[in-house]
Amino acid sequence: MAGKEFKQRIRQALNNASLRGALGRFADSYVVSREEVYAGRDFESLRQRIAAIKADAAGRYEELADRFSRAVEARGGKVFRAKDAAAAREYIYQVAKEHGVTEIVKSKSFASEEIHLNEFLQERGINPYETDLAEWILQLMPGERPSHMVMPAIHLPKEEVARVFSRYLGEPVEPDIKNMVRIARRELRKKFLTAGMGISGANIAVAETGTIVLCTNEGNARLTTTVPPVHVAIVGYEKLVPSIKDIVPILEALPRSGTAQPITSYVTMITGPVPAWRGEGEGIKELHVVLLDNGRTRMAADPVFKEALQCIRCASCTNVCPVFQLVSGQVYGYIYNGGIGSVLTAFFNSLEDAVDPQSLCIGCRRCAEVCPAKINIPDLVLKLRERVVTKQGLSSGYRIALHGIVAKPKLMHTLLRAASRLQGPVTHGQPMIRHLPLFFSNLTSGRSLPAIAKEPLRDRVKRLEGRTDRPRLKAAFYSGCVIDFAYPEIGEAVYKVLGREGVQVTFPQGQACCGAPAVYAGDRETAVKLAKQNITALEEARADVVVTACPTCAVALKKDFPELLAGEPAWEERARALAKKVKDFTELVHELTGGQGKKVKQAKKSGSRAVKVTYHDSCHFKRHLGLDQVARQVLKEQPGVELVEMQESDRCCGFGGSYSIKYPEISAPILERKLKNITESGAEVVAADCPGCVLQLRGGLDQKGSSIKVKHTAEVLAALENLQGGGNSK
Known part of the structure; x- marks a missing residue:
């Protein structure tokens, strides 16, 4: 925790x-x-170009660093390769000491903050002054932290900034933005003209030419790199690219992704030392480039995390x-x-x-x-989380829940059945748990929870599994835990809809949790164990297709299982064979009906009105499976449905599995925003393809006493005539 x-x-x-x-x-x-x-613009093509350039560079940092160093030094500059933060700080201090520098101006640089340069220099009698407006404001507020990588002081209202300026100047300053900018310009200009050194970062460093590229929206970076007689640029290895042409896609994407601008106000390219100016006559100012490693080459050698070095620091x-x-x-x-x-x-x-x-x-x-x-x-x-668990182990709560219960399906099912019989004191006979006592109370703050079903889906399927003459398909239904034990009616709807499409559905009783809770907790051991149990159970069904009505489960079966079992050839082969069979329920319905929905349509009753349905895009359903438009097409084909779009339909509902338990204080406001958008849509029904989202949305609307129903798409298709009318019951 x-x-x-x-x-x-x-x-x-x-x-x-x-x-x-x-x-x-x-x-x-x-x-x-x-x-x-x-x-x-073709964003996908652009990002592929950037990824290719940066991935290639990460594979040969030492070579590029050699080329960059030679190019800079050939033009009279100096390059120091800093193995770690301490080496970088010491080098910069020695350069300052050599030139008798007591004041330094700095433009915004993540790398300088990473090595804690300001504190180091201040302890040695050198005063560094931030000249980026936001960074300068924060520097005047001891203990204040940046709130954003690109806009560090975005959280400060103008009134607070005025109070900061008033304290700094010792005189009242009105909260007028233009006037405060004039004050900042006046105060910082003194520093530019007296500082003995300017320190900058770099957005890109070109190995071919020794060029450093700076993208800024204020003129401070140009003053920092041109006015003082010494310029030090701190450049992380990940900023290296092979050639000058490689900067083009990065310059195209950086401002668009960072601040939604077509280009920043200033794009500065510095190739070698530049002429000195400060009324000192002819001469060339000194240029020092500190190439910072500090874990970057170790990351580049890591096959899993090397990808992170592609980051261009746009903060999108x-x-x-x-x-x-x-x-x-x-x-x-x-x-x-x-x-x-x-x-x-x-x-x-x-x-x-x-x-x-x-x-x-x-x-x-x-x-x-x-x-x-x-x-x-x-x-x-998730990979990082897995390494944390490998090194530190699971917390006691997660260890008991995952190793002790989730990894043992029979025990887990026994406990859930027992809970369904003992839950009376908290359900009060209702389908929703609206209040939990004591330290569990935050779990029902802002949302209700579903009662555990008295009869799970696995016990109901014997009544549902009728034989279909000459079935079009034989499907094994992988329900997942939420449908099995909380929302078995979703499973019944799946059987009903697929049955009338001529699909023979079976329920493999040996199926267990898909392992997503373990994956998201970093517990690879439990995830692997569950993957093997599920592969065995689903293989025994000998089905043409494995269908699931939970996108998280679909991702586990299609993506996680093969990755978890990579390195175990026999199991990996079985996992990949299973993955090819997996279909999401709505995806399968769309394929079976040819995209027309003819066989799932219900006859429109004479005089009946269409039900207003809005659709919530579950995160895994849209961004992992890419089925958001498929779901909409299936719903639009229903004669009794009027599909209305809500604002931010693809914004997270705040569930995130165990996230809403671990961080209920964060989950709640995310849910609140989603509920506001649902209500403003004017819909009577919210359709979703994720049981977890159904749980979150249904619970939130129940707490508000809303009449808006939340239904899985399978339920919408199975029983359209029952959607009209109020209530949020199961």
């Missing part, structure tokens, strides 16, 4: 209305602006992250934040430092969808 200090930072962020409001407003406008700025992943928009970068604890930040922290700091930050990822996959470098951030976070 997350540490107390980390939990405290989360609570502080969630209680900071200014921070949440600022990040939320930016994120809302960003999505629209990003879509507009990429209009007419955090711009669309529903969790980040609530807690901000201030919570993560280190320089790089968001999902990608937790991976970088594990290598640039330590695995221990990444333990808490990585746990914030809810796995919605929006980041992977927008990343211009095509980094599969959610999967990297």
Whole structure:
């Protein structure tokens, strides 16, 4: 579980209305602006080019570093290769000491923050001044942390900035933005003219020419790199690209993905030392480039995490992250934040430092969808989680739940059956649990939970498995735990719909949990064990197709099983054979009806009206399986359905499996936003293809006393005539 200090930072962020409001407003406008700025461009092709360039570079850092060093030195510059943060800091200090520097101006640089340069120099009598406006404001606020990688002070209202300026100047400053910018310009200009050294980072470093490229929206970086007599650029190895042509796709994507601009205000390319100017006559200023390793070559040698070095630091992943928009970068604890930040922290700091930050990822996959470098951030976070567990072990709670119960299907099913008989005191005879006592109370804060079914699906299937003469297909139904023990009526709907399509459905009794809870907890041992149990059970069904009505289970069967069993040839082959048979329920219905839905249509009753149905895109269903439009087409074909779109239909509902249990304080506001969008759609029914999302949405609407029903798509297709009318019962 997350540490107390980390939990405290989360609570502080969630209680900071200014921070949440600022990040939320930016994120809302960003999505629209990003879509507009990429209009007419082939984003997929662009990101593939960037990924190829960066992946190639990561495979030969030493070679590129050699070429870059020769090119810089041939033009009179100096290159120092820093193995770690300590070496980088010491080199910069010695250069400053050699030139008698007491004041330094800095443009925004993640690398300088990564090595904690400011504190190091201050301890040695050298004063570094941030000149990026946001960074300067934060520097004037001791203890304040950046809230965003690109816009560090986005959380500060103008009134707070005015108070900061008033304290700094010792005189009242009105919260007028234009005037405060003039004040910043006036104060910082003094520093540019007196500083003995300027320090910058770099967005790109070209090995072919020794060029460093800076992309900024303020003129401070150009002043930092041109006015002082000494310029030091701190450049991480991951900024290296082979040739000058390689900067083109990065420059095309960086501003569009970062701030939804077609280009930044300033694109600066520095190739070797530049002429000095400060009224000192002719001469060339000194250029020092610190090539920073600090874990990068170790990451490049790691076949799993090498991919993270493709990052171009645009922060688009955090711009669309529903969790980040609530807690901000201030919570993560280190320089790089968001999902990608937790991976970088594990290598640039330590695995221990990444333990808490990585746990914030809810796995919605929006980041992977927008990343211009095509980094599969959610999967990297899961791999990181697995390494954390390998090194530190599971928490006692997870160990008991996963090793002791989930990995033992018979015991788990016995416990669930017992719970269904003993749940009366909390269900009060109702299908929903609206309140839990004591320290369980936060689980029903903002949402109700489903009661455990008195009769699970596995006990009902004997009444459902009728023989079909000359069936079109023989299907094995993999229900998953939620449908089996919480929503067996979804399983019954699957049987009904597929049955009238001529599909003979069976339920392999040996099936167990798909292992997703173990995968998301980093428990590879349990996940492997469950994969083997399920493969054996589903093989015994000898079915033409394995159908599931849970996208998380579908991803487990299709993707996770082969990956978990890679290296065990016999099992891997069996896993891949199974994966080829797996179909999502709605996907299969679409294929069986030829996309027309003719056989699942119900006769429209005379005088009946269409039911307004809105569709919630489950994260795995859309972003892993890519079936969001298939579901809409199937629903549109129903004669009694009027499909209405809600705002942000593909935004996470906040469930995330055990995430809503581990971080209920984060899950709740994500759910609240989703419920608001559902209500404003005017729909009577919400359709979804994920039982977990059904649980979350149904529970949230139940707590509000809403009459809007939440149904799995299978239920919509099976019983359209029952959708009219109120209630959110099972």
